[in-house]
């Protein structure tokens with residue numbers, strides 16, 4: 410599939426690079442092609458192309474948002490997604506590893522409000538980029554879980570396919586309002602790893618009996 414990435418820093422590049430190696434076409438969506446992260450991403454993977462953001466959205470089938478949460482409103486408001494899937498990888502993180510919107514509403518619902526022409530699915534948000542660079546756990550007979558939330562079934566099916574290509578087992582936790590709980594899961598992972606010293610390659614798994 411043709412995938413556009415708004416943001417190719419640690420998260421965007423890890424996902425783009427792995428998905429390109431699985432056969433997807435990657436377009437970097439950035440209005441500043443001299444940006445350090447854009448230049449670095451293209452040096453590391455010469456198969457990436459780059460286009461201005463709105464043009465990249467028109468070319469792509471699925472768009473990833475992997476920019477700082479605080480930049481989301483100004484990035485998204487001018488854009489027309491024409492009903493396409495927008496994967497929200499962002500996290501609103503506040504001081505002291507708190508929820509950046511005081512847990513009143515999820516960042517994903519704000520992203521949906523700023524991009525009303527998109528079908529937003531929250532995914533790839535609950536782990537650090539290390540698990541997006543390498544989601545394989547060869548010593549286990551089970552895949553790492555990727556919890557997703559969104560309002561549109563067809564968009565969630567697209568994301569489920571990408572998860573599968575990357576090696577994650579999708580757990581669909583419901584509509585976009587559920588993303589608030591994902592954002593709290595993120596805070597737990599960040600606290601455990603970045604503050605308390607747990608290994609950055611740990612993930613959650615979904616076991617059901």
Ligand SMILES: NC(=O)c1ccc[n+]([C@@H]2O[C@H](COP(=O)([O-])OP(=O)(O)OC[C@H]3O[C@@H](n4cnc5c(N)ncnc54)[C@H](OP(=O)(O)O)[C@@H]3O)[C@@H](O)[C@H]2O)c1
Nearest residue numbers: 416417418419420444446475476477478480499500537538
């Ligand atoms: N780091 C993690 O482990 C992790 C894990 C899961 C989710 N997340 C979330 O994912 C998002 C990205 O995190 P990251 O660690 O990948 O950040 P990062 O390494 O700092 O990369 C940010 C990317 O966003 C671009 N960007 C920043 N401001 C922009 C703007 N106004 N317009 C267009 N592009 C802009 C940057 O481009 P320039 O180089 O041009 O500035 C860069 O490509 C954040 O919301 C974060 O909370 C992070």
